[in-house]
Amino acid sequence: MQQCAPLPLPLPRPPLYRIISSDSLWRCDVQRCALGCPRPVPDRRLARFAIQLPFSGAAGAAGTDPPKGNFSKFLEPVWRFLRPHTIRGTALGSLALVSRALIENKDLINWWLVFKAFYGLIALICGNGYIVGINQIYDIGIDKVNKPYLPIAAGDLSVDSAWLLVLSFAAAGLLIVVLNFGPFISSLYCLGLFLGTIYSVPPFRLKKYPVAAFLIIATVRGFLLNFGVYYATRAALGLTFEWSSPVAFITAFVTVFALVIAITKDLPDVEGDRKFQISTLATKLGVRNIAILGSGLLLANYLGAILAAVYMPQAFRRNLMVPVHAALALALIFQGWILEKANYSKEAISDFYRFIWNLFYTEYIIFPFI
The missing domain is CATH 1.10.357.140 (UbiA prenyltransferase)
Known part of the structure; x- marks a missing residue:
């Protein structure tokens, strides 16, 4: 095949590649050559590189401004x-x-x-x-x-x-x-x-x-x-500083809750933890056992909140504390049942972990009113 003649400059370039000079972005593709004249096509490897460097100093050298969407990206x-x-x-x-x-x-x-x-x-x-x-x-x-x-x-x-x-x-x-x-x-x-x-x-x-x-x-x-x-x-x-009963309650409650989050956060990560030899309770005891353990600790937390409202009516609003925490406990039991029915699939485990975080948010939302 006849050798490709050099292409005249400047070459037309699409706006996507303006920050790269024409001689580094374009190449001859001999397989596309017809009658010995190549059709210039973008070098996709270089194009990917251009996209990954949206703040490249080449933009200033070329006299063009970086795209407006780069900062949001x-x-x-x-x-x-x-x-x-x-x-x-x-x-x-x-x-x-x-x-x-x-x-x-x-x-x-x-x-x-x-x-x-x-x-x-x-x-x-x-x-x-x-x-x-x-x-x-x-x-x-x-x-x-x-x-x-x-x-x-x-x-x-x-x-x-x-x-x-x-x-x-x-x-x-x-x-x-x-x-x-x-x-x-x-x-x-x-x-x-x-x-x-x-x-x-x-x-x-x-x-x-x-x-x-x-x-x-x-x-x-x-x-x-x-x-x-x-x-x-x-x-x-x-x-x-002086402890109030509600603040002492939320500090103890959330500390136990954070412990549950620490335990259950490893549930979706068992595969990677085993591969990199990270020892967690989930890798040692199994996903199902840790999910049950975390649920049990949270249920004990909710039971403690209900008992605090019952035995300390002067410190807590019983008509709010009791029904809300009972409802959250029932929702946790239901979510655990869903996890069991899903046979502890990775997707179900991730949903269960997200649900625990939603319970965490809920406790802080109701706290000022208890």
Whole structure:
């Protein structure tokens, strides 16, 4: 076949590939050649590379602006990186505790507290982002099996970008807390960051040890969040710390609930955990046994809430506490029955785990009114 003649420049280029020069994007496809003249076609490998680098400096060199949608495309994997279901739990918990403290001290409310509560919420979300983010950085191989939709495992977010995000979250959250909430809350915040770090980062990587992992999650999401937010809110009101019966109840209730979340979060991940030799109760005792154990602990939690309302009517609204927690317990039993009927398929296990998080959100939603 006659050798292809060089193509004249400039070549027409589709808008999708403007950030790549014509000689690097186009190639001759000899198999498409007719009468010795090749038809230029895009090099798809280079095209994929162009798409993956939407903020390439080549755009400026070429004198063209990056597409307007690039920033929104960047935000989507960042949002997934933050694990939205954990943010909802953190936000609902902090709002519920602040609301309860204000309900107990209505005469001390002022609008300045709204801004301070907002700063506190941002700090908590930053801390949450650091903890879940650093876990993803050190779990890439496991996530490619268990959670391939997460942005680093899916290739939608680079490890360098993830490190930049988690360090920014930690620095921003700590700065907010130090400037607004004093040394004691700052020390609690640092403790939460430290526990989140040793949970995921070698050589500690305490997530490999079931008991240590459960205790860390229960401490951070249960005790530290509830105690810290309530303490900070009372301090902002000019009050010394003092437990109230509802706050003591929600702290104990959510600590047990966080323990259940720590146990059941491994249910959908058994395949990857076994492959990477991560020891969890689910890999040791089996999915069915752990699902039953988690359900049993939650049912005990709901029974405790009902008994607290019955025996402490002066502290709780019995007409709300009893029927709502009874209904949630029945819903949990029904969801467990669905899981059993589905023979503990991966999809059913994921649905069961999501349902447990929905129960967690519900408890915080009703808490200010109990």
